[in-house]
Amino acid sequence: MLDLKLIRDNPEWVESRLRSRGKGHDLQGIHALEQAKRALQTETETLQARRNEISREIGRLKVQQGDASALLAEMQSLGPRLKSLELLLRAKEEETLAAVSVLPNLPDESVPPGQDEQGNVELRRWPGTSEPAPLAFPAKNHWEIGEQLGILDFDAGARVAGARFTVLRGGGARLNRALVNFMLDLHAQHGYTEVLPPFLVNRDCLVGTGQLPKFEEDLFATRDDPLFLIPTAEVPVTNLVREQILEEASLPLRMVAWTSCFRREAGAAGKDTRGLIRQHQFDKVELVWVTRPEESDAALEQLTRDAERVLEQLGLPYRTVALCTGDLGFSARKTYDLEVWLPGQGQYREISSCSNTGDFQARRMQARLRRKETRKVELVHTLNGSGLAVGRTLVAILENFQCADGCVVIPEVLRPYMGGLSLLEPEKQ
RNA sequence: GGAGAGAUGACCGAGUGGUUUAAGGUGCACGCCUGGAAAGCGUGUGUACUCCAAAAGGGUACCGAGGGUUCGAAUCCCUCUCUCUCCGCCA
Structure with missing residues (x-):
């Protein structure tokens, strides 16, 4: 598998090395997928951080016999939203992985160019x-x-x-x-x-x-x-x-x-x-x-x-x-x-x-x-x-x-x- | 194939719903101590992804795998995989 970071940072070079094998490859699509994935990841992880924070706080309140109803209410709306985000994120990750795993390796610079x-x-x-x-x-x-x-x-x-x-x-x-x-x-x-x-x-x-x-x-x-x-x-x-x-x-x-x-x-x-x-x-x-x-x-x-x-x-x-x-x-x-x-x-x-x-x-x-x-x-x-x-x-x-x-x-x-x-x-x- | 017991960090091992952001120990690294070492003491010690221009520093996930219950799961439920013990079968 090719390094996603390499594809991200050096797309023209990767593309030209791939083309030397004789077939073009759609790096644009992979780039878009990967970007969408990272956006989803950021959003998901923000919510996960909030969820963890709330859970910790509820635990603390329970021990001290405090009132956690406000936090429970927030969780009511956060929970389902997070669940669907996690599903979307995973789908996007799998899609990205699938797209990258069909790309062949890049030929070394020392490999002679040729069609067949x-x-x-x-x-x-x-x-x-x-x-x-x-x-x-x-x-x-x-x-x-x-x-x-x-x-x-x-x-x-x-x-x-x-x-x-x-x-x-x-x-x-x-x-x-x-x-x-x-x-x-x-x-x-x-x-x-x-x-x-x-x-x-x-x-x-x-x-x-x-x-x-x-x-x-x-x-x-x-x-x-x-x-x-x-x-x-x-x-x-x-x-x-x-x-x-x-x-x-x-x-x-x-x-x-x-x-x-x-x-x-x-x-x-x-x-x-x-x-x-x-x-x-x-x-x-x-x-x-x-x-x-x-x-x-x-x-x-x-x-x-x-x-x-x-x-x-x-x-x-x-x-x-x-x-x-x-x-x-x-x-x-x-x-x-x-x-x-x-x-x-x-x-x-x-x-x-x-x-x-x-x-x-x-x-x-x-x-x-x-x-x-x-x-x-x-x-x-x-x-x-x-x-x-x-x-x-x-x-x-x-x-x-x-x-x-x-x-x-x-x-x-x-x-x-x-x-x-x-x-x-x-x-x- | 049947019955039972297990799977937690480099290793051992505690943990049966919320101050566990995984106790404690061993190992390892560094420091202190020492003439030098050992012992002792102290500090640190995973992987992946991600945020940030970078660094510093954050965040998320991962306790065999995958689902479920729950506001919250290493912990409860289900399925699967693997390991060990016994039985059966077999090169």
Whole structure:
């Protein structure tokens, strides 16, 4: 959520930053709402002060056996007036909050301007600066490889749950688990604390991180309880600090969590319909930082490096892209995407998205820190990034390390997690 | 799922309708005392919003959440959430 005071004091600047995302926003309306709210608040609080004064006085008179009838009479008229004012005030507050909570975060000044993904800026590539050399044979798509190996069963997924669900079998299931364990161990080595959060969350959490109220159609909801399946571990893990006041000395918090993620992909009809790229359910290892405001910029660089390192250890070619203003997610102030090279598709595909949300989520969550020196309270900054999306990593391994005979070489670092296995081979029927 | 007990400030804990603008204690901060420390004594000690040009200083709300009763609610009534204990069921 944006700071109402910032909108009040610097409306032109806020408006121009919002416009850089590609869409105008009605700050006039919010300003009017907020002003009306404050007028109501002043009036209400004046009456409340009077009410409290009268009540105190009546109490005093009662004790002294005095006559309180005049005060009681005043209360007769004041009471109903106050009640209706309080209702109006609350309605206006809710209206203001509703209007502000659908505004996206302001892009950081360092974010490249642009309309859509065309405007994104490539920052670096690994291992070299050129596109990876093509394989010595025609590269297959991961779904072909996976089906031939007998490790990806799309039909079974559809039978059990529907389109965009897949069953992993044998070495595929094990590879998925190996990736999760490898990533968790790597990040733990780099100082992250492992967290296993709930996979279902309440509405407040989703409002806190920004998925609600705007993007409810992207979420799976439960029927009999007010709970949603998490679209990312970012939601439960970031919300660990909701309504908390953290001691400055305890920051930064750095957490890593494996979860399955559940997305309805409502707006993605027709996109990536084959294969594992876009599923309703997938595993992801997520990195979350909670920092002091002045250190979040540096934290984003570090977090992104921590994600890049996973790809490097696996030997997967990738590039790092700075999202432009028009391509930023709702809560993000600045985002780096990591895109892995997929030979089967002949293109880079997103495998990680690392964002600094500044105080945007913190304000929604009321997550704060207490300064050591001044004992003052202020909002923390929150960051999150995939480290990495496990399903897409599995795709990248199949496509990058495929052999002409249909086998797939398992990256060295994963072999300890695969019982020493170094090669996935087609099932002998 | 059933029965019972709870939820009060950083923490413990008093408070069953009006001098409670939340007692008292612990902790923390500062000061006094001391050669230094401890003890002792004193002072202070939440969050959010808002008023004021700003500062100083006010005001309002918040005793798990939401409703209700009342001139007035931490306190009485209703609903819900969570915690604990016992029982049942269960990975």
